[in-house]
Amino acid sequence: MFLRLAQCNLACSWCDTKYTWDWDNYRYEDEVTTLAMEEVRDAVLAYGCPHLVITGGEPLLQQRELAPLAAALKQSGFFCEVETNGSILPVPELAAHIDQWNVSPKLANSGNPLARRTIPAVLEGFARLPNAFFKFVVVDPEDLAEVCELRDRFNIPPERIILMPEGRSYETLRNRSQWISDACVKEGFRFSTRLHILLWADEARPVTERASI
Ligand code: SF4
Incomplete structure (x- = not known):
């Protein structure tokens, strides 16, 4: 189950998932339910599925509120993952x-400035967690050098690095x-x-799928 x-x-x-944050192009009132x-x-x-993936947007922006939720679900026997940038x-x-962190640090291909997308202390902290996996979204072959640079700089074990092609069509992925x-x-x-x-x-998403706080 995904909690977005x-x-x-x-x-x-x-x-x-720009509908979770791009309020110039999406209406907050249409997309977000406050709970x-x-x-x-x-x-x-x-929902009856004891495996939860908390995602976003960036879910750690609301992590103080997430802590009691995760604690309650763990008590009920859940396996909890968090997807974070x-x-x-x-x-x-x-x-x-x-139980598992799915960390997706952004590369230059994302268009985010370096100072916003790479926070050394945070990546060092995640690299030290044995239950953190690093998923990089790859667009061009030049991105591979950037991934290897981050691997070396933050000592990320290669078996905990996952490369995923960017793409929203079958042809692009292939x-x-x-x-x-x-x-x-x-x-x-x-x-x-x-x-x-x-x-x-x-x-298109079904109309019932809406971002939640
Ligand atoms: S980190 Fe990037 S891909 Fe993830 S929700 Fe934010 S803008 Fe979208």
Whole structure:
């Protein structure tokens, strides 16, 4: 089950969830539902799937509110993952209840300025966590050098690095997947495709899917 939170502290050019933060092009009132922590907890419990992925936007912008939610769900036997852009360090009250961090530091191809997308203390902190995996969104072959530079700078174990092609069509994914998977074999990284694009392409979201706080 995915819990998608509104707002982001970055602005990636290729972001496919701009409806969580781009209020110049989306209406906040249409996209966001404001819920108390207890309401989110009850909705998640009622769904009947004990594996939760908390995503966004950037969910760590609301991490103080997330901590009691994650604590309650762990007590109910949940496996909890967080997807983050790696620019905010998690507080211990939240980290204690998270089983897996999916950290996706942004490269130059995202269009975010370096000072906003790479926060050394945060990436060092995540690299030290044994349950943190690093997923890089790759557009061009030149991006690979940037990934290797970050791997070396922050001592990220290669087996915890995942390369994923950017793309919102089957053709784009297919064109990029071959050379990206070759690079994964060469560097000892993992490869991920984008299964939802392969299955549904860039199909519009159902109207019932809305970002939540
Ligand atoms: S960090 Fe994630 S949610 Fe934020 S703009 Fe980039 S891709 Fe979108």
